[in-house]
Amino acid sequence: MAAMILDFLLVLLQLLCVIAAVACVLTRSRFFSSVLDGHPALKVQILLVCVFGALSVYGSISGDGLLPGAIINFRDFGPMAGGLVGGPMVGLGAGLIGAAYRGTLGGVTVIASVTATILAGLFGGLIWLANGRRCAGITVAVVFAVLMESLHLLLTLAISRPFAAAMDIVADVAIPMVLANAAGMFIFAFFITGRENDRKVQGNRDALLRETAREGAELEIAVEIQKSSLPDSVEPAEGFEIAARCAMAKEAGGTVYDVVPFERGKRGILIADAAGTGVPAALFAALLRIVVRVNATRYRDNPDLVIRDSNNQITAGSRTGMFATAFYGIIDSTARSLTYVNAGHNPAVILRSRDGTIAELGATGIAMGISTDADYRAETYPLDAGDILVLYTDGITEATDEQEQMFGEERLHEVIRSTPGAGAEEILARILDAVRLFAGKHPQSDDITLMVIRVM
Numbered sequence: 001m002a003a004m005i006l007d008f009l010l011v012l013l014q015l016l017c018v019i020a021a022v023a024c025v026l027t028r029s030r031f032f033s034s035v036l037d038g039h040p041a042l043k044v045q046i047l048l049v050c051v052f053g054a055l056s057v058y059g060s061i062s063g064d065g066l067l068p069g070a071i072i073n074f075r076d077f078g079p080m081a082g083g084l085v086g087g088p089m090v091g092l093g094a095g096l097i098g099a100a101y102r103g104t105l106g107g108v109t110v111i112a113s114v115t116a117t118i119l120a121g122l123f124g125g126l127i128w129l130a131n132g133r134r135c136a137g138i139t140v141a142v143v144f145a146v147l148m149e150s151l152h153l154l155l156t157l158a159i160s161r162p163f164a165a166a167m168d169i170v171a172d173v174a175i176p177m178v179l180a181n182a183a184g185m186f187i188f189a190f191f192i193t194g195r196e197n198d199r200k201v202q203g204n205r206d207a208l209l210r211e212t213a214r215e216g217a218e219l220e221i222a223v224e225i226q227k228s229s230l231p232d233s234v235e236p237a238e239g240f241e242i243a244a245r246c247a248m249a250k251e252a253g254g255t256v257y258d259v260v261p262f263e264r265g266k267r268g269i270l271i272a273d274a275a276g277t278g279v280p281a282a283l284f285a286a287l288l289r290i291v292v293r294v295n296a297t298r299y300r301d302n303p304d305l306v307i308r309d310s311n312n313q314i315t316a317g318s319r320t321g322m323f324a325t326a327f328y329g330i331i332d333s334t335a336r337s338l339t340y341v342n343a344g345h346n347p348a349v350i351l352r353s354r355d356g357t358i359a360e361l362g363a364t365g366i367a368m369g370i371s372t373d374a375d376y377r378a379e380t381y382p383l384d385a386g387d388i389l390v391l392y393t394d395g396i397t398e399a400t401d402e403q404e405q406m407f408g409e410e411r412l413h414e415v416i417r418s419t420p421g422a423g424a425e426e427i428l429a430r431i432l433d434a435v436r437l438f439a440g441k442h443p444q445s446d447d448i449t450l451m452v453i454r455v456m
Contacts, residue, residue, distance in 0.1 A: 023191035038133030049093035052082030056098025076120040083124020095121030116152035141189035145181040238265040239333025243424035244451040254281030255449040265333030271391040272326035304378035311368040323369035353386030387455040395448035424454040
């Protein structure tokens with residue numbers, strides 16, 4: 001008995017090694033993707049029939065001679081695995097090959113064994129269909145192997161004669177048969193599951209790479225849109241010194257500025273910040289700049305009408321819910337004045353040269369793109385020689401340091417106060433340097449757009 005158990009364990013180990021090798025080769029083959037997709041081509045099905053049929057024959061050969069009058073049934077594994085992997089045709093084909101070879105060996109259990117081998121492939125294929133043309137998981141595969149071998153043993157008792165001989169054979173081989181086929185099915189299903197998981201991981205990785213590439217392309221487009229929406233240069237104006245710059249963050253947003261030329265001493269000035277980031281925000285900001293510029297040439301001296309009509313046109317044509325804050329004004333060197341509309345934007349800052357005090361030009365209407373027929377009020381502010389006007393987006397005041405503290409309006413005011421007599425370019429550079437120094441190593445999270453105007 002001890003010798004028989006040792007022989008069985010050696011055969012079992014050999015069988016499991018063969019199953020592992022076959023499973024590894026199959027699951028890594030190029031054609032196996034179509035098997036996992038549930039649509040194996042006819043030539044693939046024929047190949048699978050041959051492979052699993054050969055496994056069934058090997059199962060008979062490896063168990064031959066362990067018990068007189070009976071072949072320990074490892075052969076059912078081939079048809080079972082074939083059906084679970086390739087469907088009824090593969091399972092049935094492999095079962096017929098295994099059954100044909102078993103029929104040539106004879107023995108008390110020949111009829112029951114032949115019948116069980118064919119049923120094993122057929123039932124495996126039906127499970128494949130019931131599982132949506134997919135291989136069942138490890139648990140289902142192992143349970144199926146146990147139940148199939150139990151059915152095989154019942155068929156042996158029901159068909160094989162004499163009954164006493166059949167009973168002796170079943171008593172001897174029941175546990176080894178069930179364990180052998182269940183172990184083999186576990187190993188094979190494990191390889192299949194691993195291959196499916198690899199495909200999922202690879203699919204997720206490919207999807208992530210595609211998404212990253214798409215986002216990268218979108219970011220490049222947004223950057224180009226944003227760059228193209230900014231003026232190439234700021235046209236000088238008699239009586240004013242104007243400097244403007246946009247320092248983009250890593251993720252392009254929708255901030256723009258513009259200087260609209262009128263008469264020699266009169267300019268329209270615009271700064272705007274669209275909500276969001278990426279292509280939508282960049283497109284919205286570019287559209288806003290174009291629409292405002294067109295309306296500025298129509299209503300040269302009425303910034304309230306410029307923003308009113310621009311808002312109506314943008315809101316009526318928008319279906320995305322985008323909006324933007326904006327500050328648009330007209331600086332006039334002859335009248336020494338700024339006439340402006342602040343559409344929900346950060347308050348413009350004026351440093352008065354006569355007393356060094358700071359004035360803020362707050363909102364005179366809501367952000368653009370929210371509602372048609374919104375009311376925008378124009379206000380006029382007198383300007384003196386040496387006054388400094390600063391327009392900015394919230395990338396300045398909301399810049400954060402490593403402790404998540406914001407730069408804020410007070411620090412901005414302090415920098416502006418510290419620049420008496422400086423030119424517009426120098427003031428702009430000092431503000432940007434102060435923001436960078438404050439943020440330190442903390443990355444810039446929002447676009448910084450800044451315009452500085454010095455009255456001559």
